[in-house]
Amino acid sequence: MKIRIDSYLPLTDVEGPGTRFCIWVQGCSIHCEGCANKHMWNPQEGTDFDVNEIVNLIEKYKDKIEGVTFLGGEPLEQIDAVSYISKEVQNMGLTVLVFTGYDYxxxxxxxEIKELQKHIDILIDGKYEQDKRDFSRPWVGSSNQKYYFFSNKYNxxxxxxxxxxxxxxxxxxxxISVNxxxxxxxxxxII
Ligand code: SF4
Structure with missing residues (x-):
């Protein structure tokens, strides 16, 4: 099975709790006004990886990270691949955070959602809504977005x-790149 991604970062401290391996999935049909990642909308762009190749990459960093974050792009538009990788990450004893623009x-x-939520710890849902722009909560950009917890690791x-x-x-x-x-x-x- 393949997953098409824009990019990944093996170690980041700003995309979820703790240090995380972060994957920007390619392709999003939601098209929120004001989206900062429009270059990740087109599902034909990006690079295909075998899901096991991604799992092997994560495995190399497993002693340095708390977990894996999927964002994009729209992770749920490649939900089978995201579920597969999440299950493997869970088996490594790490946590999984998934962002989606859909309403949970x-x-x-x-x-597919029920299957995914067996293997993830946090889902953050909702479109980016410019008129509700709000950076007071971590990792989200508008006040309509919500956190759902599927394990007892976070609250x-x-x-x-x-x-x-x-x-x-x-x-x-x-x-220079910024995330x-x-x-x-x-x-x-500054830059
Ligand atoms: S769901 Fe995310 S990637 Fe998709 S358009 Fe909205 S903000 Fe951009």
């Missing part, structure tokens, strides 16, 4: 202990 209450009866109190942050990376070719959540426009004064 509208999709919770679907068999609202644990989530509240985290703040939104950015990471700025400069590679050996002087290419995290917050007012990206304010970064233009």
């Amino acid at each position: 209450n509208e999709i919770s009866a679907e068999e 609202d109190d644990i989530i509240k202990s985290y703040k939104n942050k950015f990471e700025i990376r400069i590679d050996r070719h002087n290419k 995290g959540m917050g007012k990206f426009e304010e970064l233009s004064d």
Whole structure:
């Protein structure tokens, strides 16, 4: 089975609880106004990986990470691959966080969702809504988005202990990349 992704980061501290392996899934048909990741909308772009190749990559970092985060793009538009990788990550004793632009209450009866939630710890749902822009809660950009907990590893109190942050990376070719959540426009004064 394949998963098409935009990119991954083996170690990041700003995309969920603790240090995480983060996967930006390619393809999203939701098209929220103000989306910061429009380059991840087209499902024909990105790179195909065998799901086991991703699992093997994660395995190499398993002693350095708390878990894996899927975002995008829209992870649930490749739900079988995301479920498969999540199950393997769970078997490694790590946690899984999945973001979706869909409303969980509208999709919770679907068999694929029920299967996925057996293997993940947190689902954060909801479109990005520009008129509800709010960075007061960790990892989310609008106040309509909600956290759902499917294991006893996390809860609202644990989530509240985290703040939104950015990471700025400069590679050996002087290419700058930024990830995290917050007012990206304010970064233009720095970079
Ligand atoms: S669901 Fe996420 S990736 Fe898709 S358009 Fe909305 S913000 Fe962008």
